[in-house]
Amino acid sequence: MKRKRGGENGMTASIAKAGPIAKSAPWIALAGTALLALGCSQGTETAAPQGMAVRSAVETAPADLQLLCAAEAAKVYEAPSEKILPLSSQRSGTASYDVELDVAGKRARCTIDESGTAITVVDA
């Protein structure tokens, strides 16, 4: 009976059997979660680089990802790697980049994720 009254889940039911400190546990957990969420959120918004960090004024794909795209395009277009060069790149999502390639004089576009997996290679 207590289990049913206390709630539908086991945790609430067992708290109903416990003392006053345990009864406040859900509120503590809730407050903790809220603080954590607030902390994470603020951390993202105000995350400051350490010291005198540098960056490029325009975000491009890391060089290794650009070259992985070129390697993938070499397979797709059956072209020698010496004829394929990344021309430009930009972030295309939270964890991916678009890389424009010169493939033996033709343009192609590769989308690659941050893990280095080429998602698509298509004519540009």
Add this chain to the structure above:
Amino acid sequence: MPEHDMPDPDSAKCNGQRRGLLRFFSGIFRARTGRYTLAALVFAAGSAAAININTQIYNPETRQWEQYDPNRAIRYFQQHGQTPAAFQRKIVTFRTAEKPGTVVIDGDKHFLYVVLPNFQAVRYGIGVGREGFGWAGIVNVGRKAEWPVWTPPAEMVARDPKAAKYAGGMPGGPDNPLGPRALYLYEGNKDSIYRIHGTTEPWSIGLNVSSGCIRLHNDDIVDLYERVEVGAKVIVLMQGAALYKGV
């Protein structure tokens, strides 16, 4: 053999390389037609359209990203005795199918990588071509030189008495603008007129300052020189830059 791509020690620019470039293309226009001329036009158009990506530095006091221009770079170097940490030599993860010893230049981020085994690379900070002088392409290391001779271009000799002194070539040494080592970049068997070399202006790492030369700290060019062999592939990435490949 005269050098024609050397940096101007007074202006921090590779004016000699510019001259070499102009001579190179005027030669193409004079001597060849058809696809070579077209390629040169494409190159020229690309140069005009190229917009270099500059470096920014974070100011913890203002909490703003600010332009890292030559004045800022000199000030930083005077205050810290070195360039920002990101431009100092470091081993990093580098996922690539390129073989060890390959050089990859990211002109946008001002990094040069030399590929190591096991998906690693040594990363160095670099200075690259200023507006309109950046380039991208696939070349190779045609030759290497220790304490290379620097020969100032004719226009520099004409305007600068100090340079005139070295019209016949400045021997290698600590004051030589090329620094202690140079890697000469070739397309096939042809000298591209571009080089990777050291510098007498270490503060200029991270900037777009040359006429196409890739410059490193002197310690770094010595380290790179030991790691890279003649014949090594060199891939130069630079967004919006003119393509050297095929020209």
